[in-house]
Each structure stands twice: as C-alpha cells, then as structure tokens.
Amino acid sequence: MLYKDFGKTGFKASAIALGTWGIGGAGWDTYEDAVKLDAIVAAVEQGINLIDTAPAYNAGAAERLVGKALEQNGLRNKVFLTTKTGNEFIDGKYVRNGRPERILSLCDESLERLRTDVIDLLLVHWPDPNVPFNETFAALVQLKEEGKVRHIGVSNFSQAQMEEASQYCEIEAYQPQYSMVSRKSEELCRWAAEQGMGVMAYGALGGGILTGRYRTVQEFAPMDSRNRFYPFFKEPLFSQVMGLVQVMDKIAAAHEATPAQVALQWTAARSFVSTCLVGAQTRDKVEDNTKAFDWSLTEEEIRILDQAVEEIQL
Ligand SMILES: NC(=O)c1ccc[n+]([C@@H]2O[C@H](COP(=O)([O-])OP(=O)(O)OC[C@H]3O[C@@H](n4cnc5c(N)ncnc54)[C@H](OP(=O)(O)O)[C@@H]3O)[C@@H](O)[C@H]2O)c1
Structure with missing residues (x-):
C-alpha cells in the first residue's frame, strides 16, 4: 500500500480508501x-x-455495517473514520438539510451507528442552499469543541463555497468526484491541495466502468447509481470510455x-490526490484494488494513458 499526506492533518492516508455507498x-x-x-x-x-x-x-445502513465490522x-x-452530514436518504430520495439542530442530532445518530465516540472526519456532503453557511458550520465547530469530531471537511462544494465556509471553520478536507473519466474538478483539487486540504477522489473507478467489468451497455434499474449518478454507462460516453x-x-x-x-x-499518481475512494463490496475486489501499488506503470505507459484520457470528450 502507498500512503500519502492527508492535507495538513498530520495523518498519512492509504492511497486507496474504502467507500461504502454500495455497502x-x-x-x-x-x-x-x-x-x-x-470486505x-x-x-x-x-x-x-x-x-x-x-x-x-x-439511511444509515452503511454506517451500521462499518460500525459492526470495526467493533466486532x-x-x-x-x-480514520470519515462520515458525512447535511444530506439524508428519506423514502428513496436524497434530501439536503444543513440546519444546525439536524447537524447536531445527525452526528449523535452517526456515532451510535458507527459504535464509536469520535468521528475522525465529518464532511458536509452537499451544500444546502436554504441554510446560511454560518449556521451549518457553527454546528460543526460545536461538534469539534465537544470532542465528537476531530476534523471538518466538505464534499461537492465550489471554490467560492469552500472560501465562504473557511470563514467559519477550518476546512481540512475536500471530497469531489475525480477519476480518469471525471476530471472537471481537477483545478479545484489542485487549489484545495494548495490550501492544505486532504483531497479525497470519489468514484475513482468511474462507478466501476474503469474495471473492465462492462463491455456492452447494461440495463440497470432506474434508481441504480450507474444510471442516475455516473453518466458514462450510457452512449455516447460509453463507447468513448471503452476506447x-x-x-x-x-x-x-x-x-x-x-x-x-x-x-x-x-x-x-496525481500529486493533489491524497486518497482514492473505491466502493467494493467483496473481499476479492478489495484485494484486487489494493494490489495497485505492487507494480509500477512505465513512463511510456503513463504517456499513452494520459493521451487516451485526453481524447475522451466529457
Ligand atoms: N461525496 C459524495 O458525494 C460521493 C459520491 C459518490 C461516491 N462517494 C464515495 O466514494 C466511494 C467510491 O465511489 P463509488 O462507490 O460511487 O464508485 P467506484 O468506487 O468508482 O465504483 C464502484 C463500483 O466498482 C465496482 N468495483 C470495485 N472494485 C472492483 C474491482 N476490482 N473489479 C470489478 N469491479 C469493482 C463495485 O462493485 P461491487 O459493488 O459489486 O463490489 C461497484 O460496482 C463511494 O463508495 C462513497 O464512499 C462519495
């Protein structure tokens, strides 16, 4: 395993982290x-x-399994246990809620599900446009002062939103989508790393398409994340990614x-990425992924890959 500095936190993160959306x-x-x-x-x-x-x-099912696996x-x-706040899954829908009272109560619920008394990193999952940041982040500061949270970060924020949030508390981590097939956040990742944030690249396997597991367009259920969240599973992107x-x-x-x-x-290998988040639900996939640093790409291979990545019109 390769370990990289996680921003200014002093923590050295494994270059692959386990994501649990699928779990x-x-x-x-x-x-x-x-x-x-x-897994x-x-x-x-x-x-x-x-x-x-x-x-x-x-709705807390992933946190429950993580808590159980770690405790047992x-x-x-x-x-370094990372969870999120300000976004919930209610009746099959994702609902943002940055209200301070809910940030506080949701943290207590997460602690209970995770069977721990402290969360190493708490991220605001998505910005809530209906709640002023000073209110949301004041609740996060309170959680840190109470010792329930060690570090605070954000996910899916713009640079302006991160700059605004930084007025209310230190933002130590940034979690965007970033992979060979999703590079829209690259400049923002670079900026966040320069600010001293740990950068957590999510969807590092492009929702699984970069594993080579799919060779033809699949029929996923309407609410499947590969239909709803990741655009590469449909044409015209699918054929480009297959190239x-x-x-x-x-x-x-x-x-x-x-x-x-x-x-x-x-x-x-991107200097601005601290860790790649990978969702794998089975031992064999985890073991496949963690062998990524047992060998090295040659300079010529990196050049060929960079060129192929550039050719995709995302
Ligand atoms: N902050 C946010 O808004 C946000 C958004 C998306 C994701 N995330 C985080 O980032 C994590 C990673 O993203 P993701 O799970 O959406 O996508 P991902 O890691 O790019 O891809 C997950 C898919 O890849 C498959 N897979 C993993 N390793 C494999 C291997 N070696 N061979 C074949 N298939 C493999 C998984 O299969 P199985 O499921 O069958 O094991 C799953 O279908 C999430 O779990 C979550 O923690 C955060």
Whole structure:
C-alpha cells in the first residue's frame, strides 16, 4: 500500500480508501451482509486506513455495517473514520438539510451507528442552499469543541463555497468526484491541495466502468447509481470510455494486473490526490484494488494513458 499526506492533518492516508455507498445497499448490486462485513475487514487487512461512509448511504445502513465490522474485529483504532452530514436518504430520495439542530442530532445518530465516540472526519456532503453557511458550520465547530469530531471537511462544494465556509471553520478536507473519466474538478483539487486540504477522489473507478467489468451497455434499474449518478454507462460516453478501457487492458496484461489497478495507480499518481475512494463490496475486489501499488506503470505507459484520457470528450 502507498500512503500519502492527508492535507495538513498530520495523518498519512492509504492511497486507496474504502467507500461504502454500495455497502449501504441502495442503488448498487446486492450482497449478503456477511460478504460486505468481510470486505470491510479485508480492506483493513490490506492496509487501507481510511473508510468513507455517510448517513445518506441507505439511511444509515452503511454506517451500521462499518460500525459492526470495526467493533466486532477490534479495528476501530486502525482507521480514520470519515462520515458525512447535511444530506439524508428519506423514502428513496436524497434530501439536503444543513440546519444546525439536524447537524447536531445527525452526528449523535452517526456515532451510535458507527459504535464509536469520535468521528475522525465529518464532511458536509452537499451544500444546502436554504441554510446560511454560518449556521451549518457553527454546528460543526460545536461538534469539534465537544470532542465528537476531530476534523471538518466538505464534499461537492465550489471554490467560492469552500472560501465562504473557511470563514467559519477550518476546512481540512475536500471530497469531489475525480477519476480518469471525471476530471472537471481537477483545478479545484489542485487549489484545495494548495490550501492544505486532504483531497479525497470519489468514484475513482468511474462507478466501476474503469474495471473492465462492462463491455456492452447494461440495463440497470432506474434508481441504480450507474444510471442516475455516473453518466458514462450510457452512449455516447460509453463507447468513448471503452476506447480507454482497451488501452488499459493492454497495459494491465503486460503487468499481469487488472484495469482497476491501472485506474487507481493513475489517479493516485496525481500529486493533489491524497486518497482514492473505491466502493467494493467483496473481499476479492478489495484485494484486487489494493494490489495497485505492487507494480509500477512505465513512463511510456503513463504517456499513452494520459493521451487516451485526453481524447475522451466529457
Ligand atoms: N461525496 C459524495 O458525494 C460521493 C459520491 C459518490 C461516491 N462517494 C464515495 O466514494 C466511494 C467510491 O465511489 P463509488 O462507490 O460511487 O464508485 P467506484 O468506487 O468508482 O465504483 C464502484 C463500483 O466498482 C465496482 N468495483 C470495485 N472494485 C472492483 C474491482 N476490482 N473489479 C470489478 N469491479 C469493482 C463495485 O462493485 P461491487 O459493488 O459489486 O463490489 C461497484 O460496482 C463511494 O463508495 C462513497 O464512499 C462519495
């Protein structure tokens, strides 16, 4: 495993972190709880020291599984536990709520589900346009002062929103979508890293398309995240991304590796990325992903990949 500085926090994060949106169980493929719990344990065994979850991942279901896996296996002290606030999953819909009273009560609910008395990093999941930032972030500062939260960050914020939030508290982490097929936030990632924030690239496998698992357009359920959230699973992007995956196939084969490992090595090589968030619900996938740093791309391969990435018109 490779470890990188997580902004100015002093924490060295594994370059791959375990994401748990899928583990929550809504909008992704379905597995037994035992399989998902084992994937969480496998992640820690393989050197992953950051787990990302959220109350919005199936209304607390992901947090519950993370809490159970960590407590039952005595692993709480081995991970920098990250969860979120200001966004909930209610009756199948994602609902933003940055009201201070809900930020406070939601944190207590997260602590209980995660079976811990402190959250290492609490992120505002999405900005709530209906609540002034000074109110939302005052509640976060209160949680830090009460010792319930160690660090505060944001996800899906613009630069202006991060600058405004920084007036009310120190923003130590930024979580945007970033991968070989999603580079719109690249300048913002660079800026956030320069400010000393830990940058957490989510969807680092493009929702799974960069693993080579899909070779034809799939029929996912309407609420599946690969239909709703990630645009590459439909044409015209699908065929463009398949062109990139074919380039990745050749490079992976030359190293007896997988396209997923190529994608993670490429993203982790960006100096502004502190950690790549990867959602994997099974031990075999976690083990595949964590082998990404057992080998190295050559300079020529990096050049070929960069060119293929540039050719995609996203
Ligand atoms: N802040 C935000 O707004 C936000 C938004 C999106 C995501 N996130 C975070 O970022 C994490 C990662 O993003 P994501 O889960 O949306 O997408 P992702 O990690 O890019 O892709 C997840 C998909 O890839 C599959 N996969 C993982 N490793 C694989 C492998 N080695 N071979 C084949 N398939 C593999 C998973 O399969 P299985 O499910 O079958 O295991 C799942 O279908 C999330 O879990 C969440 O923690 C945050």
